[in-house]
Structures are given as C-alpha cells and as structure tokens.
Amino acid sequence: MASTSFSPPSSFVFNGENYHIWVVKMKTYLQAYNLWEVVNTNVKLAPLRDNTVVAQIKHHSDKRAKRYKVMSYIQNGISNVIFTRIGACTTPKEAWDKLKEEFQGFKKTGQQELINLIRDFENLKMNEAKTIKQYAAKIMAVVNNIRLLGEEFTDSKVVEKVITTFPERCESKISSLEDLRDLSIIFLSKLINALYAQEQRRASRHWEHAE
Template identity: 25%
Template structure:
C-alpha cells in the first residue's frame, strides 16, 4: 500500500492581534482534537467520591491532551509573554490568561463592534467596482463584526448585498429574488450567480460598443463618398447653383449684346437656390 504524505499545518504565531490569533489557534487545536481540553480543562473528581477505572482513563487521556496543547501554545507565544503566565499550569489557564491580557475590555469591544456595524450599514457598491471586489469588501467587515461578537446570520448579509448593488444589476436582483428562497441562499451562491450575470452584462456592453463603432464607421464613409462635396445632397445643390449662375451670366451677356442693359434681378431671384 502506497504511503501517503501529510503536510504539517503551521502553528498560528501570536503577533499581538489576539482576535485573529485566537480564531486561528482554536481551529488548529480543534483539528488536533485538543480544543475541548482547553475549554473544559482536566476533569477532577469531587473529593470523597470513588473513581472508576473508566474515569481514571479519561482523566489520564485529558492530561496527555493538555500537555500537547500546552506544547503548541508555548511554541507560538513569545518568551516575554510566557514569562508573565508561567505560573499557569494547564492549557485552559494559559488560554484564559491570554484572553484577559489581550482581548481588551468589554466596553472597548462594544465600541469597535458599533463602528463596524455602522460601516456595514452604509455599504454601497461603488461605480466601476466588480462583484468579487464588493463581496471581498463586505466580508472583511462582516468577519471583523463576528470576531467582536456580532451574531448576524447569513440571510442578513445576503439581503444587504442585494439591496446595495449598482442599478445595472436591478433586473438580476429581481430575478434572483423570484427564483430563489433568500432564507436558504448562501453568500457563496449569491456571489457565483452575480458574477455570471456580471460577465453577461460586460459582454453585452462590449458588443454594443463594437456595433456602435461599426455603425459610425459606415455612416462616416458614406458621408465622405457623397460627392467629395461634404455629402451627396449638398454636392448636387452646389452644382445646380453654379449651373444656374452660368445661365444667368449668359442671359445677361445676351441682353447686353441686344443693348437692353443689365437689370436682371427678377431673373436672378428665379435661379437662386
């Protein structure tokens, strides 16, 4: 049987940003099946009670997991910080100490959450912004809200995005609302659907621009060919004007030859264009 190669996941290193680090570390320890012991600690039997063999085995397993969780925490917390928490014995005690030191006060978190909620409330899709860029901008703030305790569900975010798309997406939004149950529509599904429609809109706009340019080229060429005289109609008008003027001059010359002189204003008015 061929051996499988496993890649060891990197342990999240604490860089001072507690909320981000704690989220990554929780996921990492959970993947190792050590997170429960960090949350609950090592079970201790009550004084004066007898302990069964099964309970002893459970406690022993919890202590082993606790040691392994401690090992990961020690590897990714700087020495200067560890020196302030070395009095803590279990992974739960270390975790709780880090949380108190770096998570910040409840009042500070509440203010930050209010600021993120206000930013989320005022979100609108910008002119020229793509669907993927808008979703990215929205989700950055949504994740910050969640880190600070916000419990907004997915349908709230979906409805917010649908309400704040650019006007050219109005017919797409109506189509999505009519053909989907918004309560069951995920953010990823909404993004995928809007991106497909965006590609169709972009393609249609390109075709319209190309067609407009082709129409302009054709009408421009016909205008130029119409008589080397800025248009066929205008060319005919100029020819008629010069022909009539020549007739007037000939008539005038004939008049002079017959000695009748030169008041040809009525005849001139007759031939003017």
C-alpha cells in the same frame, strides 16, 4: 484518527493583535489533535500508587504528556512579549484563561471594535468601478470579523445589504430573482453568482460592440 505526532504550531503567532482570530485558529488546532478538552480542565493528576498496574501507569503518563503538549502549543503560538504574561502558569487552562482575561476580558474594547465593524458594514456601498466579486468579498470580510467577535449575523441580513447597495445596472437581475423566490431565504452565494454572471455578460456585449 488524528495523528499522534508532536508538531507545535508555526503558521500563526499571536502578537497582541486580533486575539479573537488567534483563539479560533488555536482552538481548531487543538481539536485536530484531540487536545481541546485539556484546556477545559484544571484538575491535578493524582499521584500513582505503589500497586498501580501497567495500564494505569500508561494512562497517567498519556494524560500528563497531553498537558505538556498543549502548554507547548500555546507557548509556541504566542510571541515572546506575550509569553511573559503566562510564563508563571503551570497548566494549559491557567495559561488560556490568563490570555483570555487580558485580551478578551476588556469588554469595552471588544464592544467598541464590534461597533466600528457594524458601522463599517452599514456604510458599505458599491463603487461603480468595482466588480460584483470585489464588493462581495469586501462585505464578507467585514461580516466574518463581526461573527468572530461573537455577534450573530444572519445571511439574510447580508443579502439585504447586497440588494440595497448594488448600482442600477444590477436592478433588472435582482427583479428577476424577486420573481423566482423570496429574497429573505435566497442563498448569498446564489445571489452573488447570478449578479456576477450578468456582469460578465454585460462586459462581453460591451467588447463585442467595441470591436
């Protein structure tokens, strides 16, 4: 059961950059408090009637409090400069849609960012001086940003990128994996761990010979 304590977000503040990342964080934060549904509705609360029972009063009060909490979360999750954009908004949905319209509504900007990330992905190659882990981390950083922009990017495509851009020293291990199973369905983590293990063994033999 989610905690009912009120704790505005302080670990992330949207300042106008990386809106797609902030949205994911804020949505998860609101979901953790069972408040995300408040963002999706803009229906005004009906006024209480004179013959309203205690249970109805409490329900009405809880719904109103949720709206104020979500509005507070959103307001505290943005910088003062961004706050001026939603200062006149009276409901969480209105504020959320306003931010979305301004920072995600310009599809041309988002599409260009996506094009740039895909180009970065396609141009990635492993430098001989880098380790398997370093290269894999660099690939996944680009892939995760692509996915955050809403683009479907399958693991099989990432695996294909990995096996076609690794240096020659990895070819023997990749060949052994090809004998074991179809590379189109192999888990990326399994491939990276197998290649990393080979890299570690190679490094150990190098140091043994050096001694």
